[in-house]
Amino acid sequence: xxxxxxxxxxxxxxxxxxxxxxxxxxxxxxxxxxxxxxxxxxxxxxxxxxxxxxxxxxxxxxxxxxxxxxxxxxxxxxxxxxxxxxxxxxxxxxxxxxxxxxxxxxxxxxxxxxxxxxxxxxxxxxxxxxxxxxxxxxxxxxxxxxxxxxxxxxxxxxxxxxxxxxxxxxxxxxxxxxxxxxxxxxxxxxxxxxxxxxxxxxxxxxxxxxxxxxxxxxxxxxxxxxxxxxxxxxxxxxxxxxxxxxxxxxxxxxxxxxxxxxxxxxxxxxxxxxxxxxxxxxxxxxxxxxxxxxxxxxxxxxxxxxxxxxxxxxxxxxxxxxxxxxxx
Numbered sequence: 160x161x162x163x164x165x166x167x168x169x170x171x172x173x174x175x176x177x178x179x180x181x182x183x184x185x186x187x188x189x190x191x192x193x194x195x196x197x198x199x200x201x202x203x204x205x206x207x208x209x210x211x212x213x214x215x216x217x218x219x220x221x222x223x224x225x226x227x228x229x230x231x232x233x234x235x236x237x238x239x240x241x242x243x244x245x246x247x248x249x250x251x252x253x254x255x256x257x258x259x260x261x262x263x264x265x266x267x268x269x270x271x272x273x274x275x276x277x278x279x280x281x282x283x284x285x286x287x288x289x290x291x292x293x294x295x296x297x298x299x300x301x302x303x304x305x306x307x308x309x310x311x312x313x314x315x316x317x318x319x320x321x322x323x324x325x326x327x328x329x330x331x332x333x334x335x336x337x338x339x340x341x342x343x344x345x346x347x348x349x350x351x352x353x354x355x356x357x358x359x360x361x362x363x364x365x366x367x368x369x370x371x372x373x374x375x376x377x378x379x380x381x382x383x384x385x386x387x388x389x390x391x392x393x394x395x396x397x398x399x400x401x402x403x404x405x406x407x408x409x410x411x412x413x414x415x416x417x418x419x420x421x422x423x424x425x426x427x428x429x430x431x432x433x434x435x436x437x438x439x440x441x442x443x444x445x446x447x448x449x450x451x452x453x454x455x456x457x458x459x460x461x462x463x464x465x466x467x468x469x470x471x472x473x474x475x476x477x478x479x480x481x482x483x484x485x486x487x
Contacts, residue, residue, distance in 0.1 A: 220245030
């Protein structure tokens with residue numbers, strides 16, 4: 160009796176893929192939540208390490224890209240601490256990319272039901288790849304201050320996208336409706352625009368200051384002291400607008416009131432750090448803290464904006480409850 164033909168590797172691959180797809184979550188579970196939070200933390204952390212590269216003068220610790228030197232992929236002992244710091248930041252970029260890829264894979268099976276999560280995860284992954292290329296251009300152009308500034312703004316944007324993923328991850332799928340008065344939503348969006356303006360002027364101010372990332376790198380040519388004042392104006396306007404948002408949200412008991420308060424707290428710390436660094440000669444640790452706080456402010460503002468709306472089902476349930484209370 161002839162023996163059954165043995166299955167070849169090509170016939171076993173589909174079955175393996177089917178088991179992998181079956182293992183992937185069909186809805187948001189603990190695996191998705193853990194990797195989404197890890198991705199967010201890593202995005203914030205890489206801003207801190209990128210700041211350390213610049214503030215320690217290690218921007219050209221690895222003078223070439225994508226290799227660290229023309230003859231070595233990694234840093235060499237002769238490069239000293241600057242090579243270690245710069246190569247460490249490049250290594251962290253790889254970790255950030257792996258975490259972002261893991262999130263994309265984990266939401267793959269729910270890409271139709273939770274399309275927003277899938278799109279946001281793809282934006283983060285694609286943004287990390289683009290950031291790596293921009294980082295290479297930064298090195299190859301000798302730390303051009305405008306490219307360095309763009310690199311930072313892009314990093315802050317990725318932090319905001321990760322924050323958006325976290326918000327939508329905890330919300331049910333489906334259509335959403337405005338949960339606050341329309342004029343209040345407009346006030347929040349205006350505050351968001353002022354925050355973006357503050358960050359841009361902060362980047363220009365840093366590009367005119369002493370922390371170039373390398374002793375041989377040129378600055379953007381603007382007057383640093385003038386930009387410090389220009390940067391402060393939208394910063395104080397942001398604080399005033401956020402204060403109005405917080406007071407209004409608590410008076411009207413709007414669903415964004417707690418996150419708006421968190422945003423105000425971040426801004427208070429940011430203002431304190433900004434005043435300290437301006438009056439003490441821009442110490443490196445203060446400048447680095449200021450950079451990370453700006454990213455956290457952008458993330459918190461993203462949460463506030465996304466919580467202006469709530470799922471239609473929840474809105475209908477709330478409307479029915481209010482109607483029942485009125486009849487009672």
